Amino acid sequence: MSITEIANAIEGLPLARFVAQAPLVFPVVETVHVVAIAMVVGSIAVVDLRLLGLSWRGRPVTEVSEEVLPWTWGAFVIAVIAGALMFISAASKYATDLPFQLKLVLIALAGANMLIFHFLTYRDVEVWNQGQTPRAAKIAAGLSLVFWIGVVTCGRLVSFTTQDDFGPPSASLTPSAAATTAQG
């Protein structure tokens, strides 16, 4: 099956049609997505800034991570669920959208960066928990910030390049005319 055929099949799912057509559903899901990624990026930045030694240097890295990362993960799960709901509603459009593809690549890179950091650099964290963070940790933190800023940038570009029409043809819930003309 080609990508187009798979995407069309996904769009035909009852859940996908529901998100695409039911009033208010897409806007609400999208809003949840934006708030969730705000929490993902804002919280991971707290950890990254600590690793870079730029913020909260008085606290052990392990404590900052323990307290903040549950928020990052929780918000990420919500962002993925909301994102998936939006994706299936117009799978063929998003699957072929370059900013969207780039966004997924950047998320994968951010994930890989996190895994490498966690399983290698972080293993001897007790050594540098309160002192100078090793260069590998700083590089991982810097890359993390770059990747996530890239994710947000691509995410914003997705809406410019796909120019969605959401919701029913009801007067109060169509994208304002000015919004569509100003995009792109």
Added chain:
Amino acid sequence: MLASLCAWLEKTPLSAAIQNVGWVIPISQTVHILALAVVLSSIVFLDVRLLGLGPRRVAVPALAKRFLPPVWIAVAVMAVTGAVLIIGEPRRDLLNPAFQLKMLLLVGALGLTFFIQSRITANPRAWGEGAAVPAWPARVAAATSILIWLSIAVCGRFIAYVLG
């Protein structure tokens, strides 16, 4: 009155430049969202602590010192990017009920955040050490704070969906 302000703004060279230089609006929106990430996460971390939830290793004044300055800096960034977006598309925002509600809520949120900050810094020792759970007025203020800031974010997204 707002309509004539929009008409005037639309005719300014700055407005034209913002609309015509392709990357200005997307970059302004992106920076706006990144600053939102700083505001929302900082507010949530402080308010969750004020609610007495989660680990309470850090005393409230120290937590406020970590998270409130970034809020003010990020709000200033959002004011600048917001101004660019408004000047670029005055009617889309100024005449939009979702935007107007957002601004109203923003006044409330800024006032409440400033109030919370002043209560914390006025008497740091009154907040006790890390393990203390704040008294009920602080918890009410914190819950209200989260609700208002979240509502602002929701209104912001709904500008695109509500006709002006």
